[in-house]
Amino acid sequence: MAFDADEEILQDFLVEAGEILEKLSEQLVDLEQHPDDSNLLNAIFRGFHTVKGGAGFLQLEALVNCCHSAENVFDILRNHKRKVTSELMDVVLEALDHVNAMFDQVRNREEPTPAPDELIAALDELAKPEGDTAAPAPATPEPEPAAGAGNDSGDITDEEFEQLLDALADEKGAEQQPAAAPENTSANDAGSDGDEITDDEFEALLDQLHGKGQFAGPPVVDNDTPPEPEPEEPAKSSTGDDLITDDEFENLLDELHGKGKSPGAAPAAEAKPEPAAKPEPKKPEPKQPEPARQDAKPAAPAAPARDAAPAAETTVRVDTKRLDDIMNMVGELVLVRNRLQRLGSESEDEHMHKAVANLDVVTTDLQAAVMQTRMQPIKKVFGRFPRVVRDLARGLKKEINLVMHGEETDLDKNLVEALSDPLVHLVRNSVDHGIEMPDVREKAGKPRAGTVTLSAEQEGDHILLSISDDGAGMNPDVLRRKAVEKGLYDQDAADRLTDNECFNLIFAAGFSTKEQISDVSGRGVGMDVVKTKIGQLNGQINIVSEQGKGTSIIIKVPLTLAIMPTLMIMLGDQSFALPLVNVVEIFHLDLSKTNIVDGRECIVVRDKVFPLFHIKRWLVHGAAGQKEPENAHVVIVAMGTKQVGFVVDQLIGQEEVVIKPLGRALQGTPGMAGATITGDGRIALIIDVPSLLQHYG
Known part of the structure; x- marks a missing residue:
């Protein structure tokens, strides 16, 4: 492998191929839903072809071989010689997994591990036409599919081009013999003697394809009749110059591919113009394109286009x-x-x-x-889910449609990376726990195929993410029973839990409603990880579920973690910052009107009970022995799915702060996320609400 190649070339390959492979994963899953989409088939073919080309330039043989075999499969598919099936997609997706693994190795400057021989063999088998794969068969049926392929994509392989040159020589001989046997015999012989055609023959072929014979035909003889063709010829010749246009070249490729009726129709129409007018007028012919060239030069807007081209460079890569x-x-x-x-x-x-x-x-x-x-679009995270849902649904024998909204919503690149794992857990949970088996859904009067919906939208300086399914929903009574069995609550406390609190039990460590552990779920680890990760991102998570209708999990995270809006508070004479994303409401409280519930001090606000914490006792040295004031400010903060009240001495106001890491001496201090410098020049510690409550509460 050429790792010693120009670093810039390697970086270009990594960027381009990385984007293509990301798209391929989505396109392949999309193709399974729309197997007849020729644009999609061509896009996938081109994707593998482009990655193969870049890998070949860098001498990455293992990557080239795997991409080449996959490319061959899609060449057969786009020529309609085989149909897209789930089994075929399983093999292709496995090939894509190996391509991705090799690509990661290249990114890490390692030699790529070749794909297994069985996989390459399976791809090669799928690259053969369905049913009878005998060699003679393609001669007749091939032209029609190839014509479609020629229209959809301009790429032809070297082998195809060689075959087409051979076919051209035979076709030309077949056309010219009946039409002008006496004069064309020499050209025929020359064409049939070798695989290569002469320049004169190629010129004649271009004339034939452009329909030039129709204009050169009426004069029939070499008499001085150029005045007649002259007016008409430029009109045709302006497109039929020595330099052919892109459209003409596309048509030429269609003809070369053997486009069904065109070659047959052309000889029929050109049977009379053909005789003797083609080979002989070769010498005077250069005179005809010349006026066309002169006409074409002033008319052609090529120069301005070239001048404008450099402006296309509008991006720059920054570390x-x-x-x-x-x-x-x-x-x-x-x-x-x-x-x-x-x-x-x-x-x-x-x-x-x-x-x-x-x-x-x-x-x-x-x-x-x-x-x-x-900022990066959240599509970078969403893009992997079509494949996750597809593989999981096939493994669980379920039928599931994935719907995605708001893929272009932007958020901080660090958040994009951090949200990836929690969202995978939640999507897998919806597919496994939420959506029922097709037969069960049918009996309940639902469509056999379930729907999982992923959506993202910006709300102020936050992003709202939602993962919804139209499955069975959650049963609060089952969750209460499980909570008692696991020892999380006694029976009385479990009975007092609201439905929403029951739903939030799924985030408890080790909690699972699955009776049997599978490789997908059942260990009670995934949702605990989700809650922890969202808490680390200063986010909130909430669940809405209706039995028989489905479940929605809503996540709220800040747009960025670099600069944080906070509520500045005073505890004694020290400043602290509470992340504003955690703050729900603030009010003044008479501390003599608190209640004790389950041995914990609580307050009741609008018929809701909130546990009350005097964080000054935890965070300020010597505050524990001081006399408590009769009145104080209470800040209601949300931590994941719970809400609690913090008693504070003084409210300073809202301030945007920059989080600075704590020094070595203070690193790892429970309840502290970092420090910042306030507007009055003092140092304030930033409170990490989840870790504070976990340690002290």
Whole structure:
């Protein structure tokens, strides 16, 4: 393998092939739903062909061989010599898995491991026409499918081109013998003597394909009759110049492919113009294209197109580390802006106020622009699910349609990567737990095929992700019973759980409603991982389910993790920052009006019960022995699926902060996500709500 090749060429291959392979996964699953889509078949054929070409240039033989075998299968499919079946797609998707694995090895500068011989053999078997694969058969049926292929895609293989040249020589001989036997015998002999055709024959072929014979025919003799053809010839010749246009070349390829009726129809129409007019006028013929060339030059708008072409280069590749560095610098600028705003508010200088206001506008715009460069469409995550659902449905013998909305919704690249695993768990859970077997659905009056819907939308500075199914829904009573069996609750506490709280039990570690453990689910690990991961992203997760109708899981995550809107609070004389995404509401409370439920201090707000935590006792040294005030502010925060109340001394207000990692001495401190510098120049610790409650609550 040529790893010592130009690094830029290798990077170009990795970028281009990576995008193609991502698309192929979706296209292959789509093809199974729409097997007669010729555009899709051609797109997949071209995808494998392009990856093969790049791999061949880098001498990646293992990758070339696998792509070549897959490409052959789609060549047969697009020529309608075989039908798309689930079994065929299983083999092709397995081949794509091996291509992806080899591509990852190339990315890591490792020698790619060849695909198994059995897989290549299976692909080669599928690359043969369905049924009888005898050699003579293609002679007659081949032209019609090939014509369709020629229209859909301009690519022909080297072998096809060689065969077509042979066929041309035979066809030309067959056409010319009856029409002009005496004068064309020499050209015929020359064409049949060898595989190669002469320049004169190729010129004659071009004339025939362009229909030139129809104009050269009426004069019949070599008499001085150019005045008649002259006016008509330029009109035809403007497209039939020595330099043929793209459309003409496409038509030529169609003819070369043996396009059913055209070759047969052409000789019939050209039978009379053909005699003796073709080979003899070879010498005067150059005179005819010349006026056409002169006419074509002023009319052709080729030059402006060439001048405009360089403007197409509108993108540049930038290392993500450089973007992260720029984001960090913008973060520092935000901190300086916050500091100046605080100082400006204390000043009475009008010019100072204007300058700070201008700085605020510019900083906000710059921050938004830099964040935009880090954004990626969530399609990067959604793109893998058609394959996941398809494979899982086949393994579980279920019929499932996947519907996706909002694939173009943008969010921070770090979030795109972080959301990948949780969403896979949730989609697998919907397919396995949510959607019933086809027979069960039919008895319940539902369509045999279930539907899983993935959607994404932006709401303010957050992204809402939803995974819904039209399956059986969740039974709260079953969940209560399981919670008691697992020892999570006693019977009385379980009976008091609301339906929504029962649904949220599925996020408990080790909790599963499956009676039997399979390779898909049943260990109670997946949903616990989802909850933990969403919590780390400062996100919230909620479940809505109706028995017999289906289940929806809604995730809310911030657009970016780099700059965070927070609520600044005071505990004693120390500043802390609560991520605003966790804050639900704030109110003033008379602490003498609290209640004790299950041994825990609680407050009741609008008939809802919230556990109450005095976080000052946890976070401020020496606060535990101090006398509690009678009144305080309570901040209701959401943590995953739960909501609790935090008692705080003072509310400062909302502020955008840049998260800075804690130093070695403080790293790993429970309940702390990092630190920041506030507008008044003090250092504030950023509270990690889930870890704070897990450790202290």
